[in-house]
Amino acid sequence: MNILVTGADGFIGKNLVAHLNCLSEYTVSCFTRKDRIKSLYHLVKKSDAIIHLAGENRPKDVSGFNVVNVNLTETVCEEIRKTGRNIPLIFASSIQVNLNNAYGNSKLKAEKIVKDLSTETGNSVYIYRLPNIFGKWCKPNYNSVVATFCYNIANNLPIQISDKSKKLKLVYIDDVILDFIRKVKKKNESNFKVSIEPEYSITLGELASQIHAFRESRKNLMIDSVGVGLIRALYSTYLSYIQPSQLTYDISKKSDKRGIFVEMLKTRDSGQFSYFTTLPGETRGGHYHHSKTEKFLVIKGHAQFKFKHIITNETFELFTSGDNPQIVETTPGWAHNITNIGDNEMIAVLWANEIFNSNSPDTFAWEV
Numbered sequence: 141m142n143i144l145v146t147g148a149d150g151f152i153g154k155n156l157v158a159h160l161n162c163l164s165e166y167t168v169s170c171f172t173r174k175d176r177i178k179s180l181y182h183l184v185k186k187s188d189a190i191i192h193l194a195g196e197n198r199p200k201d202v203s204g205f206n207v208v209n210v211n212l213t214e215t216v217c218e219e220i221r222k223t224g225r226n227i228p229l230i231f232a233s234s235i236q237v238n239l240n241n242a243y244g245n246s247k248l249k250a251e252k253i254v255k256d257l258s259t260e261t262g263n264s265v266y267i268y269r270l271p272n273i274f275g276k277w278c279k280p281n282y283n284s285v286v287a288t289f290c291y292n293i294a295n296n297l298p299i300q301i302s303d304k305s306k307k308l309k310l311v312y313i314d315d316v317i318l319d320f321i322r323k324v325k326k327k328n329e330s331n332f333k334v335s336i337e338p339e340y341s342i343t344l345g346e347l348a349s350q351i352h353a354f355r356e357s358r359k360n361l362m363i364d365s366v367g368v369g370l371i372r373a374l375y376s377t378y379l380s381y382i383q384p385s386q387l388t389y390d391i392s393k394k395s396d397k398r399g400i401f402v403e404m405l406k407t408r409d410s411g412q413f414s415y416f417t418t419l420p421g422e423t424r425g426g427h428y429h430h431s432k433t434e435k436f437l438v439i440k441g442h443a444q445f446k447f448k449h450i451i452t453n454e455t456f457e458l459f460t461s462g463d464n465p466q467i468v469e470t471t472p473g474w475a476h477n478i479t480n481i482g483d484n485e486m487i488a489v490l491w492a493n494e495i496f497n498s499n500s501p502d503t504f505a506w507e508v
Contacts, residue, residue, distance in 0.1 A: 143324060144187040146171040146216065147194030151278045152232065152316065156191060159317045177215060184219040189228045189324035192216055197243055197283060205246035213250040217257040228264040229254065230323055235271050235309075251332075258330045266323050268316075268334045275313025275373070276380035286310065286347065286374070291381040293351045304345030311336040312373040340370040347374075354378045358389045361406045398422040399485070403496075411493040418443075418480040418488070425477030425508070429470070432502040433493045436468040436478065441486030444479045448508045455508075462487070475506035 143160055147153045148170035160166045169183050171194065184190065196208035213231070220227050231254045236244035251267055258265040278284045280291030285308065292299050316336055323334070342350075350364070354375055357363050366375040393402045399417035406412040418424055418441075428450050436445070440462040447456045450473055459481070460466045470476050480486040494502070 141165060141188040141324065142167045142169060142186055144169045144171065144183050144190045146190070146192045146212070147232075148172050150193060150195075151275075151284075152273065152313065153193050154277050155275060155313050156193070156317050156320060159314075159321065163321075177212075180215055181219045181222065184216065184227065185223055187227055189230070190216065190220070191230045191232075191320055191324070193232045195232065195234075195247075202242050205242050206249075209243075209246035210249045210253070214253050217253055220257060220263060221261060226261075226263050226327055228266070228324055228327055229257065230266045230320055231268065233267050233269045235269050237269060255332055258332075263330075264327055265330045265332070266334050267332045268319075268336070270316070270336070271309045271311055271339065273311055273313055273316055275377050278313075278377075280381065285344065286377060287381075289348055289351050290374075290378045293348075293355055294378060294381040294386070295383065299348060301344050301348060304343060304348075306344045308342055308344065308347065310340045310342065310370070311338075312340075312370075314373070338369070340373075342370065350374060351378055361391065361403060361412075363405055363407055365408070398424055406495050411491060412495050414490045414492070416488055416490065418478070418486045420480050420483055420485070423477050423479040426475070426505060427477075427503050428475040428506045429472055429502045429504070431472055431494075433472065434470045435491045436470075437465060437489045438462050438468075439465070439487050439489060441480060441484055442482035443486055443488065444481045446477050446479070446508045448475045448506070449473060450475055450506055475508045477508045 143166050145153055145156055145160075145168060148157050149172045157168055157170065160168045169187065171180065171183055192213065194208060194212055196204050199205055199208075216229070220229060231250070233247045233251050234244065237248040237251065238244065254265050254267055257263050272284065272286070274284060274286035278287035280287040282288075289299050291297070315338065319334070319336055350371065351374065353364060364371050364375070366372050391402060391404065393400045397419075399419050399422065401416040402414060404413045404415060416424065438460050442461040443459065445458050445460070445468050448454070458468065460468055461482075478488070
């Protein structure tokens with residue numbers, strides 16, 4: 141399929157084109173402000189679907205709303221009519237059509253033009269009244285509070301909040317794009333009120349706190365649940381605004397005669413990750429836990445693990461090395477230690493199911 145994207149150099153357009161270019165079944169044609177209106181007919185004629193994103197939201201003059209939002213939409217629809225074909229049209233409208241302002245009114249007029257195309261010709265159309273969209277490449281300090289907060293906080297600039305309790309309705313750019321792509325394959329239906337799922341809700345105060353927490357995670361190593369939902373999307377967005385010079389950050393290490401120990405990452409409910417080195421002949425551990433559990437992975441060198449049950453005195457030992465990756469798991473009530481039995485430095489990764497609390501450590505010395 142050949143997909144025509146108008147407004148291809150805008151926030152949504154850049155993300156859409158990048159996604160489409162990853163899919164071998166699509167070729168993409170782009171129309172931007174730099175292109176002449178006369179080129180539209182040839183672009184439309186060779187298209188199998190059109191995603192009409194081009195719009196004006198901050199013109200120098202109010203008349204600019206109609207020039208782009210209304211007139212350009214009318215031109216796109218007219219060129220579709222000329223082809224005599226059913227070319228599915230996805231139109232990016234706005235929730236501001238419900239507001240009595242120049243921008244909203246221009247989008248409402250454009251919606252009518254798109255609806256008329258469908259009712260008069262049977263052409264498939266999809267109208268999205270998009271709420272606040274956030275994600276990578278959105279222009280900060282423009283019309284997206286998420287982009288502004290992410291950019292400013294990532295770059296140690298101040299933010300302003302007029303009402304912390306004000307709620308935002310948000311959709312993530314990747315969810316928008318995936319829904320667009322699903323729609324371009326449908327030729328025999330229309331929907332004048334398409335919504336994006338999931339739609340997230342968050343207050344300005346919560347948004348600011350969350351993004352500040354992302355920045356602080358480099359200091360306290362505490363990462364939130366960034367693998368799912370809104371927090372995942374916000375974290376990805378936040379990271380897209382850090383500068384290349386900010387890609388690295390220092391963390392502390394503890395050194396003694398055995399080697400070094402480094403805490404890397406902490407989670408709120410799934411423990412923490414660390415790594416350590418051990419010099420030849422040195423031993424770490426010699427303790428047990430009542431509830432805490434750990435997973436060790438030796439990634440370099442050779443190790444001997446010893447275990448001893450603190451009640452029965454039952455013992456056990458095993459050997460592992462970086463040549464044959466194995467997880468060694470500790471269990472409550474069994475004292476344990478690890479010794480470097482090789483000739484070179486040993487390196488191991490460690491996960492513990494809880495964050496170490498120096499005021500109440502579940503770690504008790506015990507000879508193994």
